[in-house]
Amino acid sequence: MSPRPLIIQVINPNTSDAMTATIAAAARVVAAPGNEILAVCPQEGAPSIEGHFDEAIATLGVLEQVKLGRDAGVDGHIIACFGDPGLLAARELATAPVIGIAEAAMHLATLVATRFSIVTTLPRTLTIARHLLHQYGFERHCAGLHAIDLPVLALEDGSGTAQQKVREQCIAARDRDGSGAVVLGCGGMADLARSLTDELGIPVIDGVSAAVKMVEALAALGLRTSKQGDLAYPLAKPLSGRFHGLNQ
Amino acid sequence: MSPRPLIIQVINPNTSDAMTATIAAAARVVAAPGNEILAVCPQEGAPSIEGHFDEAIATLGVLEQVKLGRDAGVDGHIIACFGDPGLLAARELATAPVIGIAEAAMHLATLVATRFSIVTTLPRTLTIARHLLHQYGFERHCAGLHAIDLPVLALEDGSGTAQQKVREQCIAARDRDGSGAVVLGCGGMADLARSLTDELGIPVIDGVSAAVKMVEALAALGLRTSKQGDLAYPLAKPLSGRFHGLNQ
Amino acid sequence: MSPRPLIIQVINPNTSDAMTATIAAAARVVAAPGNEILAVCPQEGAPSIEGHFDEAIATLGVLEQVKLGRDAGVDGHIIACFGDPGLLAARELATAPVIGIAEAAMHLATLVATRFSIVTTLPRTLTIARHLLHQYGFERHCAGLHAIDLPVLALEDGSGTAQQKVREQCIAARDRDGSGAVVLGCGGMADLARSLTDELGIPVIDGVSAAVKMVEALAALGLRTSKQGDLAYPLAKPLSGRFHGLNQ
Amino acid sequence: MSPRPLIIQVINPNTSDAMTATIAAAARVVAAPGNEILAVCPQEGAPSIEGHFDEAIATLGVLEQVKLGRDAGVDGHIIACFGDPGLLAARELATAPVIGIAEAAMHLATLVATRFSIVTTLPRTLTIARHLLHQYGFERHCAGLHAIDLPVLALEDGSGTAQQKVREQCIAARDRDGSGAVVLGCGGMADLARSLTDELGIPVIDGVSAAVKMVEALAALGLRTSKQGDLAYPLAKPLSGRFHGLNQ
Amino acid sequence: MSPRPLIIQVINPNTSDAMTATIAAAARVVAAPGNEILAVCPQEGAPSIEGHFDEAIATLGVLEQVKLGRDAGVDGHIIACFGDPGLLAARELATAPVIGIAEAAMHLATLVATRFSIVTTLPRTLTIARHLLHQYGFERHCAGLHAIDLPVLALEDGSGTAQQKVREQCIAARDRDGSGAVVLGCGGMADLARSLTDELGIPVIDGVSAAVKMVEALAALGLRTSKQGDLAYPLAKPLSGRFHGLNQ
Amino acid sequence: MSPRPLIIQVINPNTSDAMTATIAAAARVVAAPGNEILAVCPQEGAPSIEGHFDEAIATLGVLEQVKLGRDAGVDGHIIACFGDPGLLAARELATAPVIGIAEAAMHLATLVATRFSIVTTLPRTLTIARHLLHQYGFERHCAGLHAIDLPVLALEDGSGTAQQKVREQCIAARDRDGSGAVVLGCGGMADLARSLTDELGIPVIDGVSAAVKMVEALAALGLRTSKQGDLAYPLAKPLSGRFHGLNQ
Incomplete structure (x- = not known):
């Protein structure tokens, strides 16, 4: 029996x-046949995310989209920015x-290699990657952090320059770090x-x-975000002003 | 020569x-004579902060206040919620x-005791405290985490119940954890x-x-937030809609 | 277009x-429609695995099965014992x-909860679980380790006693550890x-x-075990005696 | 109301x-107006401190000064050598x-930058700095350790050579390590x-x-060294010979 | 009174x-006078051990030898391959x-130096060394990992090339890593x-x-492998086929 | 050929x-036949060591004895107090x-068990044990810390009370911690x-x-304290006053 088709919200x-x-x-490209990708982005916010401040701005839009997705009954939410902004808030x-x-890329990297490297955009975002490695437990699995030193939107400028630099840093990860795998550090490199x-052969x-x-894996296993403990739904409280739409 | 009076924004x-x-x-009570405390809170947001979601909501207000404070030339900004919401974004x-x-309480605790405990409000916020201990490097310095199991606003209900429970947990921290100091885990316990x-004698x-x-210490030392690297000002980019006010 | 059906070897x-x-x-139960589960076990070895020694015995059988599976062109190999015996050798x-x-259960647990507990069989296997948490990076994500204090094969004795004890320890994990999720620590609890x-609601x-x-996820993404570095194929060398069958 | 002037013993x-x-x-230069700096050094000991042995020698003098300061009622003691020799003993x-x-410099560095570097004197003292980073919890916050490869007293020789090398290493810290702040690793660089x-702009x-x-901060907050647990006063016992002066 | 002569099995x-x-x-060369070295190797297995797979093969032979040694009443067993294959299983x-x-070399290195380096054979074995450092607790004590990039058996080819490369890497460890000691990472370098x-003077x-x-030290102290907990003897269970000889 | 008899200084x-x-x-009792134990203690100092302060006092005497031992050509020095006071200074x-x-006891404990507990005297010394576990890398190998809550000298009072409490805590370590070995945390428990x-059977x-x-092991192996890097001899400098005797 085929499983029920899923709606996956990609934010x-x-x-x-x-x-x-x-x-x-x-x-x-990778979704299982029949599953629907519901790709959204916030209507208001930052055109690209390259730092802690941009992430904080983006988090509000992420949360609003998660709420919309939840109300629409989607089967999963993806936060498609490499800093995973708002992840735990969204889980609540x-x-x-x-x-x-x-998170997804780092987890999978540890399943196919003993050490991986990360290739991202601007150097200032490396701190965010370091914090995530630390939070997720993968500090020791990461052999190198590389920045192409171009902003996120350079990936969309059509010149191919950013793509070429990504390729160069992936080669450096393989040959200089000796990493067995590379994690691409930006949604725009997808x-x-x-x-x-x-x-590259890795x-x-x-x-x-x-x-x-x-x-898809979690859905097939019947696993949803735990509502026990700190990821329980946010306590109902009157959110005022522009946050009104986020009231439970 | 007396130093110039400072304006400290407490958010x-x-x-x-x-x-x-x-x-x-x-x-x-503790500000040096002459220094001004500019206490503010966001006009819109959540009436209390008890989880990752509430923190994400609060962060936007924190950032707006930091921008206002910066434009007004304040000498320092304090984020007065125990989860330190938006800390790195605000530093940018x-x-x-x-x-x-x-952060401030944990740092000082390590200066007067080899191990400290934390007493906070709802159990669901303990995860936030754990993450901060981990991020700041104080995991090994913390001997116990205690929750009074009452919401933040119980501290303001005038009954004294929450205060009594805080006291009890502080005693448990001293006597059961063997901690040399206690960090109060909520701005409302100030x-x-x-x-x-x-x-309690500790x-x-x-x-x-x-x-x-x-x-005050950083100001006296002439130390300000580093603008080198990941805490440099946010890259100028057109923030749209309700985030317009945060444009650089 | 539907993806090619996969053959997944479960060892x-x-x-x-x-x-x-x-x-x-x-x-x-969970394999995607069309995918084939090829369940195997070694013909020689230990009837159950409850310690480092048993794991070492089992590893040889695992490797032989992996070689057979590889020669048969399977799309993935699963080592279905909670200690993940022979994992890196099999990856080579x-x-x-x-x-x-x-590994699989721990990874997924961190995606749906901030902290999880493990429920396993004999206390002597807890050390193995601790080593895996440490190796995979999930030490801090684990809030408790529980043993039902019955051997693995008690799960197959038909009495339901072991199952009842698993249930009790899962409840303890939720209520005493405050964990948001539980990882079952034995293939026999599947x-x-x-x-x-x-x-239990978690x-x-x-x-x-x-x-x-x-x-299935890795296959859909075109990701295979890295052959760069320490997971490259074993160096060809004459394996003698009963290991002859493992020659490359 | 102005706070009472403090006497701060700098050892x-x-x-x-x-x-x-x-x-x-x-x-x-930085003491608040009215506060008195009582600068002392031991009459006997080592003319500079550049290793574990020198630190052990220095510790006795530090403790004697702390006892003198305590008896004189000072409001705080500062151990002005980068290895913080005798810190916990002095706290007892x-x-x-x-x-x-x-400790003070490292703590403040983490408040103004996500990563800092240390610039110190002889390479052999780097181990001491590493141990302190580890003990205080700041290992991950330190991006680089630099030694100017000159002894401590070169800072006092009037030639400016040591000072120039400190400057060069600070630049290296900023530009090569990418650190947002630098901690000076010797009291003589004050x-x-x-x-x-x-x-340098950082x-x-x-x-x-x-x-x-x-x-000054701790004094203003009414926080003193915890006398609960391992920092309680030393147990009274007859210290013999030249240690007689340290008897309680 | 002279202690009883020991029989030490070197596998x-x-x-x-x-x-x-x-x-x-x-x-x-180093055994105390009177003590007997019983050097053995498995009759079947791999001619050299250069990866996780080789280690898994080797482990079976190690266990069989340990059982033989135990039955012969030896006073200690040594696993003479740098990856310590089968260590915990053998202890059971x-x-x-x-x-x-x-393990032995790393432990002693920390007793004579604050940081050490490792010099081993093929780069692919560095992961094994990293895992051991991590498991034994010596990650922070290791300042560098060096591979001579020659297979283990090159140490036995009589040319001296491998030996010369070991020497070069030891010098690099001393001069580039600044390590106080070097651990040789292969039994063939003994x-x-x-x-x-x-x-080299270190x-x-x-x-x-x-x-x-x-x-010899443990024997003199009357300390044997703990049979409490996870290192207790393997549970008796019918090992089938070629593992029959390992039955308890 | 018998090795040369050793002189081991036990301080x-x-x-x-x-x-x-x-x-x-x-x-x-355990020294190899022919080896001489040269047991010494400082003439001046503290009658027992139960805290950071006592350790600091004791360190000077340790260093003087090490210097005397060195001048007398001893083959090794042992610091016989569980806090290992002055260890790195003595190595210089x-x-x-x-x-x-x-250090010695902890190292050996990890060779015979996967986890050990420590039984010591006063609770205030537990912090010292924690610091050593952390410094030596054995934090994760320690399953419990126990204090008998009697001072060190109670071990010498002839009543046997302290000895009985040590025994009780060792049993607790085995049965409650599940530790495979116990480390005795005081020289007086030798x-x-x-x-x-x-x-106890462990x-x-x-x-x-x-x-x-x-x-004895290090001597037989020809391994001495590394004089490369931070454990090199102390830099020659005029130590004044009562430290004169420690001049190089």
Whole structure:
């Protein structure tokens, strides 16, 4: 018997339609037949996310989308920005699983290699990656952190420059770090993983597609976000002003 | 020569005026003579903060206040909620130092005892405390985490029940954990530290007053938030809609 | 377009046919439609695995099965014993992904809860669980380790006693540890996860089914075991005697 | 109402009068108006401290000074050598707070940057710095350790060579480590922090002045060294011979 | 009164007779007068051990030898391969102490230096060394990992090339890592330690001889492998087929 | 050929002659035939060591004895107080190996059990034990810390009360902690290890005798304290006053 088709909400936390499209496409390529990718981005917010401040801005949009998705009965939520902004807050709000793309990619990397490297955009985001490695428990599994030193939106400028630099850093990860796998550190790199995996001969992992499969896995197992303890629904309290829409 | 008087912005991240007053009073008691405490809270948001979701909501208000404070030329910003919501994002935005009250209290606790315990409100917030201990490096310095199992606003209900439970848990921290100091895990407990310190015979530390002294210390030393690397000002980008006010 | 059906080899490292059947059934329940579960166990070895020594014995059988599976072109290998015996050795040997059930369950637990507990069989196996938590990076995510103090094969004796004790320890995990999820620490508990999840109201995770979905996820993403570095195929060397069959 | 003026004892653990003067001056620059800096050094001991042995020698002098300071009723003690020699022993002896300059500088560095570097004198002292990072919990916050490869007293030789090398290593810390702040790893560098902060554009932190402000902070908060548990006063026992003066 | 002479079983886990001889010789040089070195290797297995797979193969032979040794009443067992294959399984089986050579060398290195480096054979074995450092608690004590990039058996080819490369890497460990000691990462390097210690002026430690002295130390102290908890004898269960010989 | 007889200096850091005798006896029981135990204690200092302050006092005497021992050409130095006071300073001073009894006992405990407990005297010394576990890398190997809540010298009062409490806590370590071994946390317990090992059926380890065997092991291997890096001899500098005797 075939399982019920799933609706998977993929939330691009920035407001870039082009990046939402890139992310949606990467998600659809791997989704199991019949499953629907519901790609959304906040209407208001930051066009790209490159620091703690941008993440804080983006988190509000993520939460609103999670609430919309929950009310629509989606089967899982994906936060498609490498810093996994708002992950635990979203888990409080959600009934279904919530997966961050950094989290998904890092988890899978440890399943196919003993050590991995991360290739991301601007150097200032490396601190965010370090914090996530630390929070998720993968500090010792990471052999190197690389930044291409270009902003996120350079991935969407059509020149291919950013893509070329990603490729170079992936090679450095393999040859200089001696890493067995590479984690791509930006949702906007989602379309590069397959070809780099083929060319470089090591797993190059995109978090968007990884997260889609994690949501599908959890759904198939009947596992949803625990509502016991600190991930229980937020306590009902009157959220005022522009937060009104987030009231329970 | 007396140093220039400082303006210290104390941001209560929730919308409770009563708690803002409690916090402001605690700050003023310890501020150096001449220094001004500018106590603020967001006009919109959550009336109390008891989880990851509430923290995410509160962060936006914190950032707006930090921007207002920065534009007004304050000498330091304090985030007066024990989860230190938005701390690194605020540091990106700020020129002056930004101190969280959990951070301030934990740091000082390690200076007067080899191990400390934390006494907070609802059990669901213990995860937040654990994450902060981990992020700040104080996991091994913490001998116990205690929750009084009452919501934050019970501290403002006038009954004294919450205060009594805080006292009981502080005694448990001293006698059962063997801790040399206690960190109070909520801005609303700011007024209890002195009397508990006296009664219990061990340092009981309130983060609000601790943070005031840390800001004063950094200001006196000419130390401000580093603008090198990941705490550099947010990259200028058009923030849309309700985030417009946060544009650089 | 539907993806190609997969053949997933599920290796029960002990020689118990009853447990192999339990494991196979759990795997088949969650496998995507069309995917084949190839459940095997070594013909020689230990009837159950309850310590470092038993694991070492079992590892040889695991490796032989992995080699057979590889030669048969399976799409993934699952090591269905909670200690994940021979995991890295099997990854050297394999082209496809290799997943241990402890690993799979622990990874998924961190995606649906901030802290989980483990419920296993004999106390002497707790050390193995501790080592895996440490190796995988999940030490801080684990809030408690529980043993039912019955041997593995008690799960197959038909009396239901072991199952009842598992249930009791899961409740202790939820109520005393405050864990948001429970990881079942034995392949022989694979059939209990669903009903305990329903009854207890928190995710109770079986590693066998979890590993099936992880293999499917990796396969869909085109990710196989990295052959770069320490997981490269074993160096060709003449293995003598009874190890002859493992020659490359 | 102005707080009572404080007497802060600054203990230079070595016998160099020139360095005591440097340290005293740095302390006085930042002390709050009215507070008195009581700068002392042991009459007997080592002229500089550059290793574990030197630290052990220095500790006795530190303890004697702490006892003298305690008997004189000082409001805080500062151990002005970057290894914080005798810190916990001094805390047992003291009623008032005791702060080490390494500790003070490291704590403040984490408040203004996510990662800092240390610049110290001889390479052999780097191990001491590593141990302190580990003990205080700041291992992950430190991005680099630099030694100028000159002895401590080169800072007092008037040539400026050591000072120039400190400056070079601070630049390396900023540009090569990518650190957001620098901690100066010797009491004899106390006078360099301000100008390097200004020149390099990142916080360069001197522990002597940092410690003065920490003592003032603790005093203002009514926090003294915990006398609960392992920092309780030393048990009274007859100390013989030259240790007689340390009897309780 | 002279202690009873001991019989110490030194197990070379690979099938190389030349390496067994090298190991035996190194063991005999340091054994206390009267003590007997019983050097053995499995009759079947791998001629060298250079990865997780090789280790898994070797473990079976190690266990069989431990059982033989136990039945013969030896006073200690040494696993003379740097990965310490089968260490905990062997401890379950044994009554006497079981020592791995990596373990022995690392332990002693921390007694004579604050940081040490490891020099081993193929780069792919570095992961094994990292795992051991992590398991034994010596991660922070290790300042560098070096591979000579030659297979284990190159140490037995008579050319001296491998030996020369070991020497070079030991020098790099001393001069580039700044390590105070070097651990030789292969049983086949056992004969190099003394001369390198003399030439390089730092302790260069061979695990085989180190393990002999650890066994002698434990025996003299009356300390044997704990049979309490997870190292208790394996539970009696019918091991089938070629494992029959390992039945209890 | 018999090795040259060794002279092993066992330094009791306190001034108690009774305890020096206990320690000397324990050392002599296990020393290899022909080796001489040179038991010493400082003439001035503290009669017992029960805290950071006492340790600091004791360190000076330890260093003086190490210097005397070095000048006399001893083959190793043992610091026979469970806090290992002055260990790294003594290593700078020494040519021969220097071993602390806490260090020795902890190292050996990890060789015979996967987890051990510590039984010590006063609760206030537990912090010292925690710091050592952390410094040596054995935090995760320690399952419990127990204090008998009697001062060190109660072990010498002839009543047997302290000895009985040690026994009770060892039983608690075995039965409640589930530890496979116990480390005795005081030099004054040195005579209890053998009988407790026999009675309790698990290794109960005394650091004094353990350290003797470690010194003998290092001597037999030709390994001495590294003089490379931070353990190089102290830099020659004029130590003044009562420290004159420590001049190089």
